[in-house]
Amino acid sequence: MKFPEYRPRRLRRTENLRRMIRETSLSVDDLVYPLFAIYGKGVKKPVESMPGIFNLSADLLVEEAGRAAELKIPAVLVFGIPETKDAVGSGAYDDEGVVQQAVRAIKKNYPDLLVITDVCLCEYTDHGHCGLIEGEAVQNDPTLDLLARTALSHVKAGADMVAPSDMMDGRVAAIRERLDREGYQDVPVMAYSVKYASAFYGPFREAAGSAPRFGDRRAYQMDPPNAMEAVREAALDIGEGADVIMVKPALAYMDIIRLIKENFDYPLAAYNVSGEYAMVKAAAEKGWIDERRVVMEALTGMKRAGADIIITYHALDAARWIGEGY
Numbered sequence: 001m002k003f004p005e006y007r008p009r010r011l012r013r014t015e016n017l018r019r020m021i022r023e024t025s026l027s028v029d030d031l032v033y034p035l036f037a038i039y040g041k042g043v044k045k046p047v048e049s050m051p052g053i054f055n056l057s058a059d060l061l062v063e064e065a066g067r068a069a070e071l072k073i074p075a076v077l078v079f080g081i082p083e084t085k086d087a088v089g090s091g092a093y094d095d096e097g098v099v100q101q102a103v104r105a106i107k108k109n110y111p112d113l114l115v116i117t118d119v120c121l122c123e124y125t126d127h128g129h130c131g132l133i134e135g136e137a138v139q140n141d142p143t144l145d146l147l148a149r150t151a152l153s154h155v156k157a158g159a160d161m162v163a164p165s166d167m168m169d170g171r172v173a174a175i176r177e178r179l180d181r182e183g184y185q186d187v188p189v190m191a192y193s194v195k196y197a198s199a200f201y202g203p204f205r206e207a208a209g210s211a212p213r214f215g216d217r218r219a220y221q222m223d224p225p226n227a228m229e230a231v232r233e234a235a236l237d238i239g240e241g242a243d244v245i246m247v248k249p250a251l252a253y254m255d256i257i258r259l260i261k262e263n264f265d266y267p268l269a270a271y272n273v274s275g276e277y278a279m280v281k282a283a284a285e286k287g288w289i290d291e292r293r294v295v296m297e298a299l300t301g302m303k304r305a306g307a308d309i310i311i312t313y314h315a316l317d318a319a320r321w322i323g324e325g326y
């Protein structure tokens with residue numbers, strides 16, 4: 001295979017030729033749309049660093065979920081911003097908590113739309129860490145019961161899938177056991193298995209009010225330079241019963257998405273996180289990039305890297321653009 005016998009440009013001449021040999025195509029089926037639930041009625045609070053994204057009270061959140069359903073997006077991922085926080089994150093496992101109410105409202109109006117809930121304590125603790133603390137150290141084992149309680153409470157409210165994002169060791173097993181014991185053996189767990197201690201979560205922490213009051217999350221989230229550790233993390237979660245595994249963030253970790261896909265024959269999600277969204281939005285606002293083309297290129301890249309599921313704040317736009325043949 002060499003020039004001039006082989007000329008790669010022959011297959012690039014026209015759009016139909018390119019379509020015919022295209023290796024990756026993004027589908028609405030791949031998308032998950034994150035939503036931020038807040039208390040109240042008629043509340044629509046913009047997230048400054050994420051243009052187009054809002055904290056929504058249940059009534060408006062249902063409308064936004066309806067937009068996703070209308071566009072045939074299969075699932076939403078719900079986060080909660082509680083009214084009050086405390087040291088043990090009790091808002092997370094309160095059956096009348098903000099996520100629980102939002103889930104009930106969505107399922108009532110859109111029973112077919114899959115509702116996935118983020119299971120973590122950081123939005124609910126006054127110190128902003130993902131687990132219980134003693135001094136400045138996040139306690140692993142005592143946190144597990146609270147995470148299991150949170151997951152159970154979400155599922156009782158109607159969640160179709162739970163997604164633990166806290167990065168405590170053993171949480172998938174703790175959640176799986178609790179759900180099974182309570183008769184919810186059919187509810188899958190999507191584990192944030194490979195979640196890095198990333199600077200790309202900045203805007204999310206504004207959206208969810210979950211920035212840690214002291215320290216950072218490096219003692220529980222993964223160290224960004226590591227790749228083989230990601231394989232161990234994914235293996236652990238699969239061993240504990242995870243049904244879907246996740247790599248997060250996406251853009252700076254495309255190699256990890258590919259590595260995990262090649263090592264595990266499991267459905268794989270990639271999380272196109274808040275900072276990735278914010279960068280695109282900011283550059284687009286300045287007129288420096290073509291937002292539509294950049295978003296579709298990035299999401300297609302995640303799919304090409306090996307993601308089966310893409311969690312993205314661009315989901316509504318992306319679904320529309322896919323519908324128009326992007």
Ligand code: PBG
Nearest residue numbers: 120122165200201204273274275
């Ligand atoms: C909660 C959680 C975070 C994200 C998802 N779940 C933030 C964090 O770990 O600090 C980040 C999502 C995003 O940046 O879009 N633990």
